[in-house]
Amino acid sequence: MADVILSINAGSSSVKFGLHHAGRTGWPSMMASGQIKSSEDGIRLVARDAEGGTALDETVAGADPDAAYERILAWAEDLARPGRLAAVGHRVVHGGTAFTRPARLTAEAVAAIEALTPLAPLHQPLGLKPVRAVAGLRPDLRQTASFDTAFHSTIAPEAARYALPRRLETEGIRKYGFHGLSYDYIAHRLEERWPGTAATRTVVAHLGAGVSLCALEKGQSVDTTMGFSVLDGAVMATRCGSLDPGVILYLLEAKGFTPEAIEHLLYYRSGLLGVSELSGDIRELFKADTPQAREAVALFVRRVAREVAVMATSLGGLDRLVFTGGIGENQPGIRDAVCRRLAWLGLAVDPDRNSAAVERIDTPDSRVEILVIRTDEEIVIARDAARLLAG
Known part of the structure; x- marks a missing residue:
């Protein structure tokens, strides 16, 4: 067989x-x-x-x-x-x-x-x-x-819609969301590890070369930070994240940028690389310790923390924060810095548990559970394939 x-x-x-x-x-x-x-x-x-x-x-x-x-x-x-x-x-x-x-x-x-x-x-x-x-x-x-977009098909219309003429939405301009395979795995892993806690208001931060966050309610996506494209949301390795649309108009009209030049700028020359003028790899920025590298890391932390708060707003509060992805799983300094900026929401990291990279890293008096879970997109792909063949 x-x-x-x-x-x-x-x-x-x-x-x-x-x-x-x-x-x-x-x-x-x-x-x-x-x-x-x-x-x-x-x-x-x-x-x-x-x-x-x-x-x-x-x-x-x-x-x-x-x-x-x-x-x-x-x-x-x-x-x-x-x-x-x-x-x-x-x-x-x-x-x-x-x-x-x-x-x-x-x-x-x-x-x-x-x-x-x-x-x-x-x-x-x-x-x-x-x-x-x-x-x-x-x-x-x-x-x-x-x-990747399929997991976010549960987002309500008012969360997926942009404030543009409706005819543009019928042409496909709307929020889609990405990193869905990772969020699918985390949602199922949470239910397996902590059965019956699906109603817990959970934000998952997928931090890697690409960065997005997702608000989970009963294991489903109710909001996410990436939108129409993978350029939206938090700062990434070489992508800028959320950007005032006026910047694009200025580059086109005043600076003579072509659409191709703007695409290259936004996808390949921005983010951590653009701010640090050195690298899009956060490990290299920690080693460099230049003013530009430190500022790039600080901007990354600030924007991730901001997006956690945005996702918490969509949930009406925050009970659990999950870090995943290459940075989320392997950079305790980033986890600590993000949670420090969110201390007003009741987050407190145990430094020993955080450095040991165990599954749960919050202190006993933290009002929010803080978890580190290694994602597995490949097993989701295999599960989906098996189900399709069986059906």
Whole structure:
């Protein structure tokens, strides 16, 4: 019986993959997880098994992504044993209003996803590359898509609408929200870990190269900080976050920027990189300790804290704050600084627990639970694929 799913998660800063046994109930079980990395010699493929041992460590010569995906597929087929690789599941950032749940990737579905590229010009092509590669390499292997925007389809119309003429909303200009696979995993993890607490007013802060926050009520999204695009909300590695639209008009009219130049500025040259004039990697900014680097970190903290307060407003209060994502999971200094700015809401971090990166890091007298939970988007992709195949 074919019951193994290969998940591919192509993001803006990395490509991750995972191999999972599709269980009949609950989460699939992880067999191995890995990452595609660029190296001087070509494309390096690194994966570890469920026990942390090396499952794959090879370099594919050259820069041909199809060669890398061919090797990953062969590795997955070998590890799964002949005939047991059931499907490849993919993360797709934008599903628009058409894809509000996972979908099988037929030719028609792929065309519809590609048509959404203007809504996510940076991410949509990245998500479709492995889809096309797998289709060319294994045309008979089933493929599925899990959409980041789908989790936020529960947001009420008044929270998803911009104060623009309604005809523009009918043309697709509205809040969509992103990082949905991460929030999906966290929502289910919270219910598993603390059953019966779904009504707890929870804000999840997904802090990585991309940054967004989500207000959860009964495990569903009621608001989020990213909107029409992944440029909105908090400061990110190379993206500016929320910006006065007048700045765009000024750059166009007074500074002679072309739309292409503005796109490059907002996606690749702003955020931590733009303010620090050094790097979009917060680890590098901590090491540099220049005035510009310190200001970039301070701006990042201020904006994240502000967005927590905005999400708490949508919930009518705050009972639980969850940190996840590469920065949220691995930078205790950022967690502490964000919570200090939110002390007026009753947040208090235990420094010893925070530095130890245990699951719960608040003090006994904190009025808000503060958690650190490692997200797992690949297992959500595998779960969605298994459900689609079973249905």
